[in-house]
Amino acid sequence: MPDDLQPGQLLARGVCRHLLHHGFATVEELVPAPGLRVDVMALGPKGEIWIVECKSSRTDFTSDRKWRNYLEWGDRFFWAVDADFPTELLPDGTGLILADAYDAEILRIGPEAPLAGARRKVMVQKFARHAALRLQGYRDPGVTASGIFP
Secondary structure, eight states, rough: OOOOOHHHHHHHHHHHHHHHHOOOOEEEOSSSSSSSOOOEEOOOOTTTTTEEEEEHHHHHHHHHOHHHGGGGGGEEEEEETTTTGGGGSTTTTSSSEESSSOOOEEEEEOOOOOOHHHHHHHHHHHHHHHHHHHHHHOOTTEEETOOOOO
């Protein structure tokens, strides 16, 4: 991992490491729909899809107006924050993960809102394509997230 990661990216790394212990594969910065970009999307061993938004500060959280739009793209929604974050700001009825750059702990499971079959299929395909392009980009730096050479 690069040394110049932003605070939210460090939280995402810890979240991804933790979710791997629960059998989830993860990708960062996935776009479920135009204008949206989730910090972490996790695909579980039974096909469940979790979305995790990483917030590094009060300002980061209060400036986020899009988070409700993410709810329709996953089975569960979580916030990931560090130990200094004022968790009383976070909405009830959402999951909570306490994280740092190295690990995380799920403090509250977000309520389940199962995706419809057609939506799940689309999201699993987006997840697979995003992961494959990301891997190809590591092998070939000329590949962008859209798959087009610059």
